[in-house]
Amino acid sequence: MDSEALLRLLQLASPTLPVGAYAYSEGLEFLIQTEQITNAAGLQNWITAELMVGAIRVDAAIGIRAYQGQVKGDLTSIRYWNHWLTAARDGEALRQQSLQMGRSLWQLFCDLEPETQNFNPQEFHHFAVAFGRVAGAWQIDLEQAILGFLQSWTSNLINAGVKLIPLGQTQGQRLLLTLHQPITQACAEILNLEDDQLDSCSWGLSLGVMGHETLYSRLFRS
Structure with a gap:
């Protein structure tokens, strides 16, 4: 990857990107408050399982298809997968999170890029779709873009765990290093998923997000 593409990827995957990712725990707050996750090892197991079989795999796969549609100029394909992800998203809270972050990123x-006249800032996007389109428009290598997408998602959940469990900052960074191998493995598998293989085992995530709504006090939106 050339220096310009690398810098664009670092910007796109940065935790400072103003899309509101920091506001979501994706069910972790409920799992931690109910003591189903109590330490770094439990958080590592949860994130690893999500990377291997969870909904984030489907999100990343849709991001790939949005990237390819952007490169080819195939808006029909992009809209198809955007609507497909709306239908596949399990639960209102997760759907609203995805759409809010996608809307923020696309705007x-x-x-x-105001000189690009054919982009409508009001067009609705899921976050994975917006991420894929931006990565394609910025000519970021596809595999590196998906690695960045997964690493950014992992970092956000670790940051939530650091606040909620709580964990020390060094322990959080050590955990992120440990998760490099699952991230790399998940990326390699996702890049080879066919359209009829876009499934996940995400009932634990769904239950965690639904349980979050019943908590007495909350730091996060999901």
Whole structure:
């Protein structure tokens, strides 16, 4: 990857990207409050399982298809997969999270690239779709873009765990290093998924997000 593409990927995957990712725990807050996750090892097991069989795999796979559609100029394909992900998203909270983050990223991209006239900042996108489109438009290598997508998602959940369990910052960074191998493995598998293989085992995530709504006090939105 050339220096410009690398810098764009670092910007796109940065935790400082103003899309609101920090506001979501994706069910972790419920799992931690109910003591189903109590330490770094439990958080590692949860994130690893999500990377291997969870909904994030489907999100990343849709991001790949959005990337390919952007490179080819195939808006029909992009819209198809965007609607497909809306139908596949399990639970209102997760759907709203995905759409809010996607809307924020797409509006930001349109503000950063005002000379591109054929982009409508009001067009609705799931976050994975917006991420894929931006990565394609910025000519970031596809595999590296998916690695960045998965690493950014993992970092966000670790940051939530650091606040909620709580964990020390060093322990959180050690956990992120430990998860490099599952991230790399998941990326390699996701890149080879066919359309009829886009499934996941995400009932634990769904139950965690639904349980989050019943908590007495909450730091996060999901």
